[in-house]
Each structure stands twice: as C-alpha cells, then as structure tokens.
Amino acid sequence: GNSVTQMEGPVTLSEEAFLTINCTYTATGYPSLFWYVQYPGEGLQLLLKATKADDKGSNKGFEATYRKETTSFHLEKGSVQVSDSAVYFCALRSAGFQKLVFGTGTRLLVSP
Amino acid sequence: DSGVTQTPKHLITATGQRVTLRCSPRSGDLSVYWYQQSLDQGLQFLIQYYNGEERAKGNILERFSAQQFPDLHSELNLSSLELGDSALYFCASSVDPGTGYGYTFGSGTRLTVV
Numbered sequence: 001g002n003s004v005t006q007m008e009g010p011v012t013l014s015e016e017a018f019l020t021i022n023c024t025y026t027a028t029g030y031p032s033l034f035w036y037v038q039y040p041g042e043g044l045q046l047l048l049k050a051t052k053a054d055d056k057g058s059n060k061g062f063e064a065t066y067r068k069e070t071t072s073f074h075l076e077k078g079s080v081q082v083s084d085s086a087v088y089f090c091a092l093r094s095a096g097f098q099k100l101v102f103g104t105g106t107r108l109l110v111s112p
Numbered sequence: 113d114s115g116v117t118q119t120p121k122h123l124i125t126a127t128g129q130r131v132t133l134r135c136s137p138r139s140g141d142l143s144v145y146w147y148q149q150s151l152d153q154g155l156q157f158l159i160q161y162y163n164g165e166e167r168a169k170g171n172i173l174e175r176f177s178a179q180q181f182p183d184l185h186s187e188l189n190l191s192s193l194e195l196g197d198s199a200l201y202f203c204a205s206s207v208d209p210g211t212g213y214g215y216t217f218g219s220g221t222r223l224t225v226v
Contacts, residue, residue, distance in 0.1 A: 032213075032214075034214045036214075036217075042219060042220075043114065043116075043202055043217035043218055043219045043220050044155075044202070044204075044215075044217040045114070045217070046214045046215075046216070049214055089155065091214070093213075093214070099145060099157055099160055099168055099170075100145075100214065100215055102154075102155050102157075104154045104155075105154060105155065
C-alpha cells in the first residue's frame, strides 16, 4: 500500500539556518505529493504541492521537488525564521478517490 | 479562514458520555474526511464521505460513527467515551475525484474526556 516516511524530529535550528526535512514515499502509479504545516493550536494548512515528476512546489520560501527516481519529496528552506516553528507533514495522494496518506510529522523548532 | 468550519472548538465531557462533532466543508467540495490527532498516535484517518456516501474507512472504532447530510455537512458521533478518546478531531474537505487536490482542513475540535 501507499506510505510516507519522514525524518523524525524535532529538528532544532537557529534563525537563518538552512532547513531540510526528508520525505520518501511508496506508492503505485503516479501520486501527487504535498507538504502541510501545522502551527501550534491550529489545523493543518497546505504549504505546497507537486503533481508530477520533476515538478517543484514552492511557497513562503519553502521548496520541494518531486523526484520519482528516488521516490522523495524533501522540504527545503534557505533561511528559517522563528515563525517557521511548527510541525510539517509530508503526504501523498493516488488516483481517484484515494485518501491522502500522511507521514508522522516532523517538528521544527527555530531559536533566535 | 480555510472555509471548513468545525464546531465546537472545545468540548469537555465525562467518560461514558456521547458527543457529536460537526463539520461544514468548503463550498464546492463534495468529500469530507475525519482525522483524529493524538500525541502518541499522530494523525489517524477515521472515515471519508463523498456526496453523502461512505467512501473509505480507516481506524475508526465501533463506538464512533459518522454521516454526511444532503447539504454536505458531516457529523462525527463518539459514544461510550473513554479517557483515551481525548484528542484533536479534524475535518477536511476536498474536490474529488482527482489526485492533484489536497485537503482543506478545519481548525479542529479539541475533545477532553475526564
């Protein structure tokens, strides 16, 4: 079945550091890939997505590239801010009515 | 505002009781999904409805049930509540079918069972 594996957290960084959160997936066919972010006390918000191989999703300085050859969708940001502290979820969705399959989430803590 | 409305935001109830959580999907979305988020088990998919019909079931307990009404709002009913049912319950909606569409999440209902 479909699954998503994320690196375990927490990831602790200083402000302006470079961020990478690894995500790999297992799926049949050609899924779409997503990153969601959950700020403390809130619901999940869609951060970015990519729907086919080699697509790059980007939003708010975050980027992720759909790599079919390595079945990966790593999240990156060049310079993190304290306000980026949150839990980040990688997810995939296959064709038709298939539900989103989420990873376990990675907590990011950014200190000033 | 995501467009997905969940009520109530907070609920405190005693063990053995029954509660109903309500969700109104984003305008135009026909699918509703329910998730449970607890500290020890992460984000667990419970159930999906599409245009009034149950579409998929996940790790939903027999004590829990859901339905989607003709106006597309959905309710999640939790009965014989136990302490372990304390969690955040999220509703999400989506355009279906389609792979390229993610979910839009509501802000959740925090259930505390005492």
